[in-house]
Amino acid sequence: MPLTFPVLYGSVRTERQGIVLANHVAETLRGRGHDAPLIDPLERRLPLLDRMYKEYKGDAPPVLEELAAIYKAADGFVIVSGEYNHGIPPALKNLLDHFLEEYFWRPSAIVSYSAGGFGGVRAAMQLRMTLGELGMPPIPTIFAVPKVGQAFGENGAPADERFAQRFDKFARELEWYAEALKAKRAEGVPY
Template identity: 50%
Template structure:
């Protein structure tokens, strides 16, 4: 059983007809159903400029960025939702992640990917796995790819493909195990 945790779901697209917001809201709901405190980070709301300086390098960060830093810092784990753009992650997701570094250390992440095609953004997820490891928030072994995302959710974001109910349950069970393990180890101490 997992400790109730603070989880941050990070939306990876700012496109006008983005499908990822439906995926993100569904993930938030599933995590809340399990009793977790969930924050959703949407780069569209943040309006972050292209990265010039990381948060720690800024003398007077904007209020929105200060609020985001607190959410990221206080989290026990992260669920980035990545679309697949040209076989990789979106620039908006990478830009949002790159504002921080030490805030992520020794906390797990769980990758959810999606695409309009049949492979569910698996290539973007593989790239994101490398990025997250380098940032200190290694991804759990499983990934939740959502293929043909437009067929999985309706226009209001309601799940249409019930097969994903079973898949999300197993995926979140695994994520919770890692969140619990990392939380207990952070209480003992970290290498640096």
């Protein structure tokens, strides 16, 4: 069954390396038959958080209205995050914090990366806490990509031959949670 998984990317750096990973994730999900729009804060140019989307009471900036519509149609979210000083990139935190109810009762999946060997797992641990608080519980598996600058060839394909197999397992887990929560949302939510 086709599902909708917005892919939220967190870096706005000039020479960001994770954008290749974020594009690959979105393309791979589309290849599985899903709708997977890439939400890039560099393209969206969100304002720094002053008010949440809901606090605009119908007078939100167009970029927030567009994102709200995408998020409300979502079955789950994929968060692609680098690790900045052992934490979450500020652009990603800003992107996430504009919304709340739009995330409720939908799973999230964390794809983390770093230039070093840990694959951004320290940021992923912080994301687990943040995503749970936002109402989109993360699936158990984290898809970590170490040495992201070397993870893809010039053609955009993963350099690691096991990448596709690892991602397939990760995606199947996300699909399972998304289908289960979608069925439960159709019955109603706890509050």
